[in-house]
Amino acid sequence: MARPSNRLPVLPIERALKVISGRWKAVILYHLLDGPRRLSELTRLLPEISQKVLVQQLRDLEAHGLVHREVYRQIPPRVEYSATSLGLSLEPVMVALCQWGQRHAEALNEHDPVRDCIIRPARHGVSAADATHE
Amino acid sequence: MARPSNRLPVLPIERALKVISGRWKAVILYHLLDGPRRLSELTRLLPEISQKVLVQQLRDLEAHGLVHREVYRQIPPRVEYSATSLGLSLEPVMVALCQWGQRHAEALNEHDPVRDCIIRPARHGVSAADATHE
DNA sequence: TCCCATACGGACCAGACGGTAACCATGGCT
DNA sequence: AGCCATGGTTACCGTCTGGTCCGTATGGGA
Structure with a gap:
């Protein structure tokens, strides 16, 4: 973790x-x-985000214990970001948020084509129970 | 609803x-x-929020279909805000967020006294199935 | 006539946030 | 010497958000 996590709100x-x-x-x-994903991978996966902002967001997530940052001293440098167990534990919540977001979209502007949920909507045989760090 | 709900993000x-x-x-x-709650009730329940900001937040919620605003033409004026069915449907999600927030607090600064969850942690005999509006 | 309560609305402001553009350090390769 | 890739950082800036303070409209009651 980067900093001792500046004061967050008290209400959960x-x-x-x-x-x-x-x-x-x-x-x-x-x-x-x-x-885990390298920074360059994320940059490629998310071209709309500038690298500076990407790093910024990743560092925030790291500071809050959701993401682990592993530096491999190589040339060229290699840095891997991965979700901590705390970060992984957020997945069901994100799924719930996503489903509600879809419901909301349908309730308001149903004419809009309902976009696919970026958060996995239903998992079958997935392997997200590995490198957990922290 | 106030405005036709300005463009929200597409990802749910x-x-x-x-x-x-x-x-x-x-x-x-x-x-x-x-x-339902009158504005003055909310002001009393949430003294830390200035009335202007309170109204601001309520109008946002209304614009997004989570809250219904009912005006009773009386003197003095009477305005009641209530959750729509869409708003009520958010409760389980908020509970999930709250529980995760507690987990997060425990995981990081367990020395802090864990605050009670403001979102009802477990309901017994509650009557939130009434005025739904929309 | 003045004051009260209710429910706002506008002016103004400071800080957080996200965004662009450019620069930097390392060391291998040619 | 010059270029490349990786993983950043710095400077700067416009917008959004929340916040304070104060004004306003209505009509009842003293």
């Missing part, structure tokens, strides 16, 4: 929201659910 | 987060789970 729900409601945090976390 | 999870992650929205919504 506000704390939870504060921790995951950054502009790209949910999407980033989603891409880490399947295992 | 981002949409959900955008809709509920205002500074006071979760807490406000919590207080509406049990039924």
Whole structure:
């Protein structure tokens, strides 16, 4: 973890929201659910995010204990970001949020084509129970 | 509903987060789970929020279909805010967020006294199945 | 006539947040 | 010497958000 985690809200729900409601945090976390990713991988997976912002969001997630950052001293450098167990434990909550978001979209502007849920909607045989770190 | 709901993010999870992650929205919504509340009631229940900000948050919630605003033309004026069915449907998600928030608090700074969850942790005989509006 | 309660609305402001663009350090390869 | 890839960082900036303070409209009651 980077810093001793600056003061978060005391109410659990506000704390939870504060921790995951950054502009790209949910999407980033989603891409880490399947295992570690290098920064360059994430950059390629999420071209809409500038690298600076990506690093920023990752560092926030790290500071809040959701993401682990592993540096391999190689040339060229290799840095891997992975979800901690705390980060992984957020998945069901994210799924719930996603499902509610779909419901919300249907309830309001049903004319809009309902987009696929980025958070896995239903898992069959998945292997997200490995490198957990922290 | 106030406005036709300005464009929300397309990804369901981002949409959900955008809709509920205002500074006071979760807490406000919590207080509406049990039924309609007058603005003055909410002001008294949540003294830390200035009335202007309270109205602001309520109007956002209304614009996004989570809250219904009922005006009674009386003197002095009477305005009641209540959760719509869409708003009520968010409760389980908020509970999940709250539980995860507690877990997060314990995982990081367990020395801090774990605060009670503002979102009802387990309900016994509750009557939140009434005025639903929308 | 003045004051009260209710339910706002506008002016103004400071900080957080996200975004662009450019720069930097390392060491291998040619 | 110059270029490449990786993984950053720094400077700067515009917008959004929440916050304070104060004004306003209505009509009842003293």
